[in-house]
Structures are given as C-alpha cells and as structure tokens.
C-alpha cells in the first residue's frame with residue numbers, strides 16, 4: 001500500500017515512510033492510494049473479539065508489507081495493554097438510542113492515547129530498523145503533548161521535544177507532561193500562544209538543514225498512522241450495537257478533524273455509518289462551512305473545551321481531496337486561497353458529497369454546561385466539556401433520525417477538566433487512582449523564548465547532555 005500527497009507534488013511513500021514523514025514535502029497530507037474494503041462477514045466477525053484483534057484486522061491492510069505481521073501485532077498488543085479497562089473503549093448507554101464510547105481509559109485520560117500509544121510502539125521500531133536516532137518535535141495545546149510524553153518516555157533511539165504555550169494548558173495537562181522523569185523527554189514552555197508554539201515547530205521542520213541535523217519527525221494529528229488507529233474504535237463500537245446488520249451514527253467532538261475523519265475512513269472500509277456528526281464549540285468554522293459552503297477562518301475563542309479551540313482544521317484537507325475526486329491541483333488552489341485570503345468556497349459537487357456523509361452542529365458554552373448537568377442528572381455519569389459538546393450535537397442530530405443508534409465519542413475523562421464539570425454539577429471529578437498523586441509529583445520543564453534559533457540551540461544542548469548520560 002502506497003500513500004499520496006493531497007497536493008500531488010511529493011513522492012508517494014510506503015506506510016512506514018509516511019509514518020516518519022508526517023507532513024508531505026509539498027505541504028500536503030498523505031492518503032492511501034486506495035481504501036481496503038472489509039466484507040460484511042469480516043465485520044460481523046469482529047463481534048466479541050478483543051480490541052487488539054479488531055485493531056490488527058483494520059490496520060494491517062493499510063500497512064501492507066511495510067512491516068512484518070508479527071511486529072505489527074506486538075506493537076498493537078503492547079499499546080493497548082496500558083489501558084485501565086479490559087474493553088479498552090467501553091460503550092455505555094446514556095439515553096434513548098444514545099450511547100457513549102469512552103475513549104479516555106489510556107494513560108493520559110484523552111482519546112489521543114489510542115493513536116499515540118500505537119505510534120510509541122511503532123516509531124522506535126522503524127527508527128531502529130533504519131539504524132538512526134530520531135527527534136520527535138511537536139507543539140501541543142495540552143492533550144497531544146501529554147499523550148506523546150506517555151507514549152515515548154524511555155523509548156530507545158528517540159528524543160521527544162514538546163512545546164506548550166506557557167500558562168495556557170490546564171494544570172492536569174501540564175503536570176502530565178512535566179512530571180515524567182525520563183532522560184529522552186524534554187518539555188518546553190513557550191512564551192506565547194499555541195499558534196506561536198506551532199509556528200516554532202513549523203520553522204524548524206521547514207529548515208532542511210535542521211530537519212536533517214536532528215532527524216526530525218512529527219506525531220501531530222496530520223500523521224496518517226494516527227487516523228488509521230482511530231478508525232478501529234468505530235468498528236468496535238458499531239459492531240457492539242449490531243453492525244453491519246444495523247447502521248449506526250457517530251457524534252464526534254471536533255477540532256482538527258482527525259477523529260471524525262477516522263470515522264469516514266471506517267465508512268469507506270465498509271462500516272455502515274449513517275451520519276457522522278461534527279460537533280464543534282464556539283470555534284465553528286466547520287459548522288459554518290457545511291451550512292454556507294464557505295470555509296473561512298475566524299478568530300479563535302477560548303472555551304471550556306480548549307482542545308477544540310481551533311480555527312483551521314488541518315485534516316479537512318483530506319476530505320476536500322477525496323470529495324474533489326483527488327484533484328490535487330484544485331486542492332493547491334484552495335489552500336493557497338486559504339493562506340492568502342483566509343478562506344475559500346467549496347464547489348457544489350464536493351459540498352453535496354460532504355453533506356451526504358456529515359452533519360455539523362455548534363454547541364455553545366451555556367449548552368455545554370447544561371449537557372454536563374443533564375447527563376449527570378439522568379445517568380449519574382460525569383462527562384467532560386468536550387464530550388458534552390458531542391452529546392449536545394448528538395441530541396440535535398438524533399431528532400432527524402431517532403431510529404438509528406447514535407454513538408457519542410467521549411474524548412476526555414471528566415477529571416481532566418474539573419472546573420467545567422464542577423460548575424455544572426457542583427461535584428469535583430476525581431482522577432483515577434493511578435494519577436491520584438499527580439499534584440505532588442516534581443515538575444520539570446524549561447522556558448524557551450519564542451525564537452527558532454534559540455530553540456535549536458537549546459535542543460542541541462539537551463541532546464548532547466542525554467548522549468553523555470547514556471554513555
């Protein structure tokens with residue numbers, strides 16, 4: 001299986017090359033040449049299987065012969081052994097035909113662990129097979145960084161540098177990054193916003209000399225392997241409710257469009273998905289785009305669901321590429337208009353195709369609080385504000401098709417965002433016992449000025465020190 005760039009001007013790559021590259025050299029995102037299709041019998045056969053077995057069946061066709069089957073199986077088994085629920089992603093009912101898929105049982109309590117734990121097994125193997133040490137560099141608004149630190153701590157042959165905006169991530173998120181004492185983990189607070197941190201990372205990746213010097217690799221949500229790993233739980237949960245005999249719909253709290261695009265991949269692979277509901281907070285660029293056909297960047301607003309406070313949904317480019325029938329010249333035009341004018345119009349045929357699969361619902365701040373309170377009142381379950389945006393959108397979408405089961409993706413544990421949960425329910429959600437001492441652990445981080453040359457110098461120093469420690 002080979003992978004193509006959405007912009008059509010980068011070489012096509014194997015699964016492992018696309019895994020290491022992250023972004024394509026032409027600025028595009030990688031997609032498979034074709035989507036493997038699972039038969040109804042194969043999908044029906046997932047019923048009752050352990051999570052790892054379904055993951056193997058869904059992921060293997062995308063890997064092709066880039067990795068040995070045994071190595072892939074071992075990576076999957078180890079990745080999901082760290083979850084605190086035997087089902088990995090348990091499904092519960094929270095209303096009439098309304099279900100909650102709990103994606104927060106991994107080490108850092110957000111769904112990012114599902115993909116990142118898998119990358120943490122896979123990438124060191126690939127670097128080792130190529131005989132080179134690598135540096136993973138990523139900016140985070142909170143959850144990705146925590147998940148990456150948990151996944152790559154003590155990995156052999158890999159150094160991890162995580163940049164977060166100082167004072168702009170939650171205490172739990174920060175401590176999950178800064179309290180991990182591993183020689184290969186380097187957590188950096190940037191004086192600035194998430195966009196500043198992201199711009200620093202992009203500046204280093206854009207510099208070929210630095211890219212080669214550090215052997216830079218990325219793990220942000222445009223990495224294709226993350227999306228494939230996320231397609232797995234769409235199968236697991238749909239089959240638990242009677243698919244492929246019975247179609248289901250999903251409501252997905254959305255920021256960068258990675259998670260909900262994984263649902264679209266599952267549908268392309270043969271899962272009978274009726275509707276994919278994009279749930280957005282006040283940062284509603286996708287809801288506006290589906291309603292009006294105009295994709296237009298607005299100002300980022302801070303909300304109670306900060307992991308979705310994003311205006312440019314990078315992975316949306318993948319859906320555009322598919323709905324423009326893989327016309328990479330058209331995608332280059334759209335992305336250049338986005339850069340130059342801050343927006344573009346989606347042509348009528350691709351817009352109709354997008355509306356054929358997706359709904360988009362905006363859930364405001366007051367409604368988010370109401371939803372947390374309502375779910376608590378009706379089910380005695382606490383949900384986090386991101387999940388609440390999903391539940392609000394799910395209820396709105398269920399009205400149109402009440403007979404089709406609706407699965408809401410629960411993207412974070414309530415204990416990760418306690419302030420919003422307390423505001424809605426007057427209850428302070430607790431962290432799971434394994435994280436109970438998080439606030440008494442020692443923090444380690446460095447503050448670095450918002451400047452690419454300074455960051456590169458800092459990284460050189462840290463790498464030299466960790467080399468000395470290792471020898």
Ligand SMILES: *Cc1c(COP(=O)(O)O)cnc(C)c1O
Pocket residue numbers: 110111112143144221253254255256257258259260307308386411412
């Ligand atoms: C990252 C994140 C999201 C958004 O997921 P995307 O794949 O970026 O759309 C939603 N909720 C939580 C808790 C997250 O960490």
